[in-house]
Amino acid sequence: MNIVVIGKSGQLARELQQLLPESVSFLGRDDIDLVNSERLFSTLGALAPQAIINASAYTAVDKAESEPEAAHLINCDGVENLARYCKSTNTFMVHVSTDYVFNGHKGVPYMPDDTIEPQGVYGRTKAEGEKALLKILPEQSCLLRTAWVYSVHGNNFVKTMLTLMAQKPQLGVIDDQIGTPTWARGLAQACVFAAQNCTKGVFHWTDEGVASWYDFACAIQELALQKGLLKSAISILPIPSSQYPTPAKRPPYSVLDKTSARQAFSTIQPQHWRSQLAKMLDAL
Structure with a gap:
């Protein structure tokens, strides 16, 4: 199947590169x-994909508060242009939201x-992108919402924690924001399944289970010590969000129900976040 991936250097795109054949085109900025839109139509027209996976996004949550136009261009206008191309060429589109x-x-x-x-600029621009996709391409698209993504590539919570745990005697980590950590490898597998099977609809895809950022940090240290990625344990303290203010609001509870995804993505199933974290640390 001729698939084109929009995005090249992000966590999801890098994982997709591990799963898809070399013949697949990965298009960066x-x-x-x-x-x-004219250049976009020309570029994609030359490749004539049967499916597009949009793994590109403006994901700097706090920076978006001071750069709303830049976030809107990628998260909304870019998605709208891709959807219009897919509409005009009967191409299936997989799009990742949050x-x-x-x-x-x-x-x-x-x-x-x-x-x-x-609640913030990042979320609003991603929501606008969702609305554009579902308005233009409701019968030829798969919208996948995910959360708390990490991988061996790029900057993310797991790699930041490992660095800080190796440098500091103590860490305070927020314990009143609840969600689900998601290894980008599993998300990439879901994107490939959706593209190859033209799995139409809106779905949620994260790893299984629930955690606070504090729980996640404790698990990172525990598993990293077992695997020799850290030499010694440090004290990790739970703190409220009020002690770590950020420019953008975070949803205090953002666990996503995956019931419909488990049914639609029949040959792959979400795995518990701790087992996925262990696999990522092995890869790291």
Whole structure:
């Protein structure tokens, strides 16, 4: 199947490179202009994909608060242009969104059809991208929301924690934000399945289980010590979000319900976040 991946250097794109054959085209910012629809149509037209996986996004959550235009260009305008291309060529599109489209106050796992109410610029621009996709391409797209993504590539919470745990005698980590860590490898597998099977609809895909950032940090240290990635343990203290203010609001509870995804993605199933973390640390 002729698949084109939008994105080249991000965590998800790097994992997709491990799963897809060398013949698949990965288009970075130097290869495709998501904002210029004429150039985008020309670039993709030459490749004539049967499916597109959009693994590109503006993901700097706090920076987006001071760069709303830049976030909107990639997270909304770019998605809209890709959807229009797919509409005109009968191409299937897989698009990845985020738990940040929800306000985080529901208290139980969010369903794919729950009302979205983003709290910051990043979440709003991702929500606008979702709306554009579902308006233009409802019958030829798979919208996958995910959360707390990490991998061996790029900058992420796991690698930051490992660095800090090796340097500092003590860490304070937020314990009142609840979600689900997600290894980018599992998310990449879901994207490939959706593209190859044209799995239409809105779905949630994270690893299984629930954790606070504090729980996640404790697990990172425990497993890293077992695997020899850290030499000694440090004290990790739970702290409230109020002690670590950020420019952007985070949803306090953003666990995503994956019931429909488990049914639709029949040959792959989400794995518990601790086992996925162990696999990532082995790879690291």
